[in-house]
Amino acid sequence: MSPLIVAIFLLAAPLGAQSKAPPAKSIAGQGTTAQQDKEMEAVIRAKLAKSKIGKDGFSVRVQGGVAFWDGSTNVVQHKGAATRMAKTAGAKRVVNSIRVSDAGKEAASANLEQGRRRAQVKRGEVRSQ
Numbered sequence: 001m002s003p004l005i006v007a008i009f010l011l012a013a014p015l016g017a018q019s020k021a022p023p024a025k026s027i028a029g030q031g032t033t034a035q036q037d038k039e040m041e042a043v044i045r046a047k048l049a050k051s052k053i054g055k056d057g058f059s060v061r062v063q064g065g066v067a068f069w070d071g072s073t074n075v076v077q078h079k080g081a082a083t084r085m086a087k088t089a090g091a092k093r094v095v096n097s098i099r100v101s102d103a104g105k106e107a108a109s110a111n112l113e114q115g116r117r118r119a120q121v122k123r124g125e126v127r128s129q
Helices: 003-018 034-050 052-056 076-088 102-114
Strands: 059-063 066-073 093-100
Touching (some): 052 066, 066 076, 076 102
Antiparallel strands (some): 059 066
16 A cells, blocks of 8 residues: 555544544432433333322422432322332432322331231142132
8 A cells, every 4th residue: 555545544534533422421420321311201201190199299309310209199109119210210219209208108007917818828838718
């Protein structure tokens, strides 16, 4: 190859590399971009809309890969369901500030006092018909 062709090839290579877009910046060093946070929040909101806990009117936002829940409910299990929902959507951490009403706490306590609702059957035992 002639030295002129080699020089042109070497000069053209850096120009092609500069045309690529710079990588997106992450928020607060958490490792997720603002776009990833928006996508994760959209996934959580879609799951919330399909879920039974959607009627509770919880609010959720995602920042830096961390999901922040807020709201109130009358059912203790809805708080845990919100945390699991965010985790399955890809949240690295969940800050769950959902408050459970006193009536909801009392109902959960009463259910615990009643004991198990279904009979527990051991393996090998014949179930009654």
